[in-house]
Each structure stands twice: as structure tokens, then as C-alpha cells.
Amino acid sequence: MDLISATVQWLADPAHWQGPNGIPMRLEEHVILSAISLLVAACVALPVGLWIGHSGRFSWWIVGSANAWRALPSFAVIGLLVPFTTIVDPDRGFTLYPTLIAMVVLAGPPILVNAYEGVVGVDRDLVEEARAMGMKERQILTGVEVPIALPVLATGMRSAAVQVIATATLGSTFGFGGLGRYIVLGDANQDTGELFGGVLLVAGLALVTLGLFLLLERGLTSKGLSRRVVE
Amino acid sequence: MNGEPLIRWDWLVDHLWPIAGRVEQHLYLAGIAVIVGFAISFALATVSIRRRRLYPVVTVLATAAYTIPSFALFAALVAITGISVWTAELPLILYTIILFVPNIVAGFDSVPWDVLDAADGMGYTRGQRWWRVEMPIAVPLVVAGLRLATVSTIGLVTVTAILGDSMGGLGYYILDGYHRHFTTEILVGGVLSIALAGAADITFVLAGRMLTPWAARRTESGRWT
Numbered sequence: 001m002d003l004i005s006a007t008v009q010w011l012a013d014p015a016h017w018q019g020p021n022g023i024p025m026r027l028e029e030h031v032i033l034s035a036i037s038l039l040v041a042a043c044v045a046l047p048v049g050l051w052i053g054h055s056g057r058f059s060w061w062i063v064g065s066a067n068a069w070r071a072l073p074s075f076a077v078i079g080l081l082v083p084f085t086t087i088v089d090p091d092r093g094f095t096l097y098p099t100l101i102a103m104v105v106l107a108g109p110p111i112l113v114n115a116y117e118g119v120v121g122v123d124r125d126l127v128e129e130a131r132a133m134g135m136k137e138r139q140i141l142t143g144v145e146v147p148i149a150l151p152v153l154a155t156g157m158r159s160a161a162v163q164v165i166a167t168a169t170l171g172s173t174f175g176f177g178g179l180g181r182y183i184v185l186g187d188a189n190q191d192t193g194e195l196f197g198g199v200l201l202v203a204g205l206a207l208v209t210l211g212l213f214l215l216l217e218r219g220l221t222s223k224g225l226s227r228r229v230v231e
Numbered sequence: 232m233n234g235e236p237l238i239r240w241d242w243l244v245d246h247l248w249p250i251a252g253r254v255e256q257h258l259y260l261a262g263i264a265v266i267v268g269f270a271i272s273f274a275l276a277t278v279s280i281r282r283r284r285l286y287p288v289v290t291v292l293a294t295a296a297y298t299i300p301s302f303a304l305f306a307a308l309v310a311i312t313g314i315s316v317w318t319a320e321l322p323l324i325l326y327t328i329i330l331f332v333p334n335i336v337a338g339f340d341s342v343p344w345d346v347l348d349a350a351d352g353m354g355y356t357r358g359q360r361w362w363r364v365e366m367p368i369a370v371p372l373v374v375a376g377l378r379l380a381t382v383s384t385i386g387l388v389t390v391t392a393i394l395g396d397s398m399g400g401l402g403y404y405i406l407d408g409y410h411r412h413f414t415t416e417i418l419v420g421g422v423l424s425i426a427l428a429g430a431a432d433i434t435f436v437l438a439g440r441m442l443t444p445w446a447a448r449r450t451e452s453g454r455w456t
Contacts, residue, residue: 003311070379071428073386079405080421083237083414166300173302173393174409180302187306187393195310199303206298 003192007200010193021181023201030178030205033096033171034164037103041160045108046153049115053149054141062116069109074167077102078174099171106167107160114156118149150220158213165206169198179205239415250404250419257400257427260391261384264320268327268380275328276335286336293329301326301390309394319391319398326387327380334376338369370443378435385428389420401427 010016017023052058078098085093085101122145130140146153169180179202186195243250279286304322312318342365350360392399392406399406401424408416 068429068432071382071386071432073383073389073424073428075389075392075402076386076405076421076424079409079417080425082409083417162298166298169300169302170390173406180300183303183306187309190310192310195306199299199307202303203299206300207295210294210298 006193007196010197026179038107041104041107042111045112046115049112053116053119066113074102074106075170095175098174099176103164107164110156110159114152118152119145122148151217154217154220161209162206165209169202237414238418242415253401257388260388264323264327264384265381268324272328272331276332279336280339301387314394323384327384330380331376334372338372342368374439382428382432385431389424
């Protein structure tokens with residue numbers, strides 16, 4: 001198998017594990033970009049989704065637009081950002097910012113929708129009981145709704161994380177580094193070892209992230225709920 | 232970029248025909264993927280419904296396949312098969328299957344078993360029951376899957392631009408504009424491909440309402456799983 005041996009050879013070559021185009025550097029770029037965009041998206045989408053779910057206000061907006069957001073093509077979004085980010089910064093606006101912003105846009109909807117759905121899915125009787133016990137609205141949200149909704153929130157974060165890690169490879173077509181760079185270079189130089197090495201590294205990173213989030217979700221399910229079947 | 236205006240209308244007017252050609256290519260690439268993907272998914276879903284034990288395997292495979300970036304799949308296929316329409320189509324079809332199968336299975340799962348019992352009691356044959364009872368109940372979720380798959384495929388077609396100038400649909404303009412530092416091209420490709428996805432989305436919403444006027448409007452937004 002030419003393909004497999006070429007990939008293994010590329011991955012095993014110590015020269016590919018050092019320097020500015022080395023695997024550790026590219027992995028770091030990829031992880032940092034993904035983490036920052038997830039954090040930014042979560043800071044905006046989590047509070048908004050929780051609040052809409054709790055208050056019921058503007059819920060028509062989430063119900064109506066969630067699917068549309070899901071369909072936004074990242075390739076087009078990254079491209080469309082370039083003309084505007086280059087105005088702000090001709091250098092990074094051409095390489096880093098379009099991908100970074102597009103990944104925030106990509107990560108937002110799953111986090112927002114799941115925060116909303118998680119809170120909406122909480123048994124209304126339970127909320128009424130909490131209210132009757134004299135809990136304040138904020139206490140109801142943080143003490144009752146969020147703990148019950150936590151697994152759904154975590155699922156939203158997981159979807160966002162896996163999507164961002166997979167999609168950030170697109171950024172390499174638009175000047176961003178990251179692991180996608182090997183795919184671009186391998187494709188351009190017709191170096192199958194480098195190309196498939198890159199594919200394996202990205203898929204591996206996404207799968208590891210998926211696994212970590214699944215473990216986190218298991219840990220986050222409240223003990224009082226875990227006996228029941230949680231979706 | 233380069234002190235040029237964001238959009239040069241004269242370029243746009245001069246290139247109306249090539250742009251129309253790219254729109255056509257975009258719809259063609261997406262259309263094949265959705266039709267072939269739907270046919271394969273329907274078969275897979277039917278098998279999964281009959282043989283329940285297979286279904287978890289299907290969903291795990293689907294989740295795993297989604298972690299592979301579309302971009303990587305396209306590039307990897309070039310190395311194996313060279314560039315042809317199928318280099319673009321195979322990944323596109325794969326992604327439609329990932330989106331279709333759960334929706335079709337959920338559609339047929341949404342048929343209550345007492346309804347099936349009642350149909351059997353009324354003397355429906357298997358075929359009649361499938362066509363007159365199960366299908367009408369399953370259609371809203373199947374259409375929802377069709378909508379999701381079509382819209383995301385239209386988005387993914389832009390990525391096929393990395394396969395070279397002969398592919399990409401409107402994505403060609405995005406990539407070409409980026410390489411040439413020509414914002415007009417980027418804007419044309421980006422805005423039109425998003426508009427195409429939006430138009431497809433609206434079409435499916437309207438078609439779904441016409442096909443199944445009895446179905447309740449969706450009240451939830453469909454959480455991510």
C-alpha cells in the first residue's frame with residue numbers, strides 16, 4: 001500500500017515535528033484558534049440562549065432562524081469576510097481574522113439553540129414549584145433550569161467544537177495555518193504522505209475532542225437525573 | 232484591497248453569463264448529490280428500520296464521518312481518483328447520507344404503533360399500509376431532512392473550488408477572487424452562494440406546507456445532537 005506507507009513515512013519523519021511548519025506548531029495554531037472561537041461564541045450564545053429559554057421572549061426568533069444559521073456555508077463566510085477584515089488590518093485580515101470570525105459564527109448556533117432547548121425542556125411544573133418556594137427568577141435559572149439542562153448545553157458545545165475543528169481546515173485555503181495547511185500543501189505538491197498525514201491529524205483531533213466532550217457530558221449529568229433516560 | 236472599490240459593477244455586468252454558468256454548475260453539482268444521496272439513504276433507512284440493531288452502527292459511523300472535514304475528503308480523493316465530477320460528488324453524497332438517514336428513520340419512527348395496528352385491523356396490505364398510512368405521517372420529517380441536506384450541500388459545493396477551476400460552482404469566484412485580491416469576485420461568489428442556500432431553504436418550507444397541509448407547524452428549533 002503506497003498510500004499508507006507514504007503517510008506513515010511522512011508522520012514518522014522527525015523533520016515534520018519541529019520548526020514553524022512542524023506538527024506541534026500547526027496543532028497549537030489549530031487548537032488555539034478553535035478554543036478562542038468556541039469561548040467567544042459561548043460567551044455570547046450561552047447567556048442569550050439561557051435567557052430566551054427562561055423568559056420565552058424572542059423564542060420565535062430562535063425557532064425561525066436556527067435552521068438558516070445551520071445552513072450558512074463556512075467557505076463563503078470566510079471568503080466574504082476577507083474584503084472587510086483587510087480594511088481593518090491588511091496583514092492578519094488576509095490570513096487570520098476571516099477564519100477566526102467565521103468559526104465564531106459557526107460555533108454560535110449549536111450553543112445558542114441547545115441552551116434555549118435545554119431550558120425550554122425543563123418540566124414547567126418544576127419551575128412553578130421553585131417559584132412557589134420563593135426562589136427568585138435568577139435562582140430558578142441557575143439553581144433549577146441550568147443543572148437540569150446541563151447535558152443538553154454540553155451537547156451543544158460538543159457539536160460546536162467538533163464542527164469548528166473540522167471546518168477550521170478550510171481556513172488554510174485562506175491563509176490561515178493550522179493542520180489544514182498540510183492538506184493544502186500536500187494537494188499543491190502532490191505529496192500524498194503530507195496530504196493524508198494532515199487528514200489523519202485533523203480527524204484525530206476532532207475524534208479526541210468528541211471523546212473528551214462525551215466524557216464531560218457523562219460527568220455533568222446530575223445524579224438525580226442519571227437514573228432516568230436523558231436524551 | 233489595493234485601494235480599489237469593494238465592488239466593481241462594470242466587471243459584474245461584463246461577467247453576467249459566466250456567473251449564470253457557475254450558478255448552473257452549482258445547482259447541478261448539488262442536485263446530483265441530493266438525488267443520489269436520497270436514494271441511497273432511503274434504502275439504508277429502510278434496512279435500519281427493519282433491522283434495529285444496525286441503526287446504532289449507522290449513527291456512530293455517521294458521527295465519525297462528520298469529524299472528517301469536507302475539505303480533507305475532497306483533497307484526499309484527488310490523490311486517489313484524480314479530478315472528475317465524482318471527486319466532487321462522492322464526498323457531497325456521503326454528507327447528504329449522514330444528514331438524510333437519521334431524519335428518514337425518525338420520520339418512520341414517528342408513526343404510532345396503534346395507528347399501524349389499526350391499519351392492519353382494517354385489512355390493509357403491507358404495501359397499502361406503507362403508502363397510505365406510514366408515508367403521510369413520515370413525510371414532514373423526511374422533507375425536513377431533504378431541506379437540511381439540500382441547503383448544506385449547496386454550501387459544501389463552494390468547497391469543491393479547491394479541486395480546480397473546472398469545479399466549485401460559485402465557490403470558484405470566492406477562491407479566485409481571494410487569490411487575485413479582487414473583492415468583487417469574492418462578494419459575487421459569497422453573496423450568491425448564500426442566497427442560493429437561502430432560496431433552497433425557503434422553497435422547501437413552502438413545498439413542505441403544500442405537501443402536508445395537515446402537519447402541525449414545527450414548534451421547536453431542532454437541537455443539535
